[in-house]
Amino acid sequence: MVHIIWMFLLAVGIITAMFNGRMENVSEAIFTGAEEAVTLCFGLISVMVFWLGMMNLAKSSGLLNIFTKWMRPLAIRLFPEVPPEHPAMGYILSNITANLMGLGNAATPMGIKAVKELRVLNDDKEEASRSMVTLMALNTASLTLIPTTVIAIRMNYESAAPAEIVGTTIMATACSTIAALCIDRYFYYRRLRKRKGFT
């Protein structure tokens, strides 16, 4: 699915540029895009090293486990295939918590760790497991309580009440998260039904 989008973006872009006379912009875009990506990754190094270090500390002191226990009732419903004691659950829950607090930076390394652990659970296959799709659904809908960047931008433009959108954001994000979970379940059961149909 991603290769189709990737090839579509590149091919349609280049072909459009042929007719548009924007080839110069396109050849420039290739280099600026690549540079932007590398800059982004280098920016991620500091964040990843720091948060993965802190997470490892929380794991070895047992804090991550305590936290997992608190959230277990929710977690086993969302991720029925992950054993509650498995380290994957700890990473999944820290990823969700970091998202909730608007700490996108901290959420990314934990989410990556979670997907890696889920892959181990899925016999190291190169295929996304059901739990991975659920985790992605939660992350793309990104349930946020405090949208910090947006508030900062509104302050910049001298809003009378920069944080007044917190309420509407929480409602909208709750809608998209619930929708994401429902859609995720729908696709999962549809896939199951299809598989049954074949056998």
Next chain:
Amino acid sequence: MSWMNTVSLWIIPAFLLVIIAHAAIKRVPAYDSFVEGGKDGFQLAVSLIPYLVGMMVAISVFRESGAMDLILNLIKPLLVLLGIPADIVPLALIRPISGTGALGMMSDLVSQHGPDSFIGRLASTMQGSTDTTLYVLTIYFGAAGIKNIGDALKVGLLADAVGVVASIIIVTMVFI
């Protein structure tokens, strides 16, 4: 809204303090454990480079060639017909594809219409309520070496669509 700032300033340090305090109580060699975990961070960030370079080059080629505007203009009448304000359409369509693109567009809308206008509030809500689907999928699955992503993209994009519609309805109900 100064309490909001205080909360966002305090939340990370407070969280760190809890981790450190718990490690001290449990007598874990905290520094060694931190360093051990942090070692993965560098490799992980560097391993993301090819995935992000590929994706971001494709997106910037698509945008700079004018193809993005072309498709936006094609879809726009349809979305306006559905009751989506014309000014907000480009933001709604770019939000799942490019995080930096959407952020730029949102700031632009807020500066043009004013942060306390209907469009300004709607753009803020839309920006804050979802994450960049394509980026999340590229990074998470890329780092873990997952090649077949199943239904993840479809689920993410459909949820984004619900988020856009929900933002419009909610902002209309709350502020008008």
